[in-house]
Amino acid sequence: MARWQPGTRERLQSVSLHLFAEQGFERTTVAEIAAAAEVTERTFFRHFDDKREVLFAGQEDFVAMFLDPIVAAPDSTPTLELVSRALEGTAALFTDERRAWSRMRQPIIEAEPSLRERELGKLATLTVRIGEALQERGIGEPGATLAAEMTVTVFHLSFQQWIAPGEDRSLQALTRERLDALTALVAPSPNGRTGRS
CATH class of the missing domain: 1.10.357.10 (Tetracycline Repressor, domain 2)
Known part of the structure; x- marks a missing residue:
C-alpha cells in the first residue's frame, strides 16, 4: 500500500467523491475509499477525521x-x-x-x-x-x-x-x-x- 505519497490528500478526496456519487455517501466505507486510493485506512485518518470531512475540509x-x-x-x-x-x-x-x-x-x-x-x-x-x-x-x-x-x-x-x-x-x-x-x-x-x- 502506498503511504504519504505527494498528493495523497487530493487523491483521497477525488476517490471519495467518485465513490459517493456512484454508490451513495452512507454506503461508502472508509475501507473502500482507502483501497481505491491505494492507501491504508490509517493513512486516510491522518488526513481526515471521518468521511464527512472529505466533503467539508x-x-x-x-x-x-x-x-x-x-x-x-x-x-x-x-x-x-x-x-x-x-x-x-x-x-x-x-x-x-x-x-x-x-x-x-x-x-x-x-x-x-x-x-x-x-x-x-x-x-x-x-x-x-x-x-x-x-x-x-x-x-x-x-x-x-x-x-x-x-x-x-x-x-x-x-x-x-x-x-x-x-x-x-x-x-x-x-x-x-x-x-x-x-x-x-x-x-x-x-x-x-x-x-x-
Whole structure:
C-alpha cells in the first residue's frame, strides 16, 4: 500500500467523491475509499477525521477568504464595499479548475439529510463570523448582521448558478451580478422610492 505519497490528500478526496456519487455517501466505507486510493485506512485518518470531512475540509480557509478582505480594508471603507470585497475574495478558492469538483459534490450533499444540515451549519457559521468582523470595524447592529446575511445570500445564490449545468461565467462575475441586482433594489429612485416600487 502506498503511504504519504505527494498528493495523497487530493487523491483521497477525488476517490471519495467518485465513490459517493456512484454508490451513495452512507454506503461508502472508509475501507473502500482507502483501497481505491491505494492507501491504508490509517493513512486516510491522518488526513481526515471521518468521511464527512472529505466533503467539508478547509472550513477555516473558506471563512478566511471572506474575512481577510474585510480585515484588510482601510478604516474608511463603506459597509457595502466591505461586502463586495468579501465576495471578491471567493475568486481565489472557487476557480474554474474547482468547478467540476463542486458540481459533483453538491448532489451528494443534497441527497443526504445530515450533509445538508452540515452545509447549512457551515453557512450559518460564516454569517456569524462575517457579522463579528463587521462589528469589530465599528458597524453597529442591526447593520452588521444584515450585511453579513446579505454577503452569504449573494454568495449562496451565485454559487448555485456557478455549478449549474452549462454555466461558464466566473463566480466573481456571478457575485457581482447578484450584488448589483440587490443594491439596485434598495437604491433610491428619482421619485424618492427604492428599487422598482
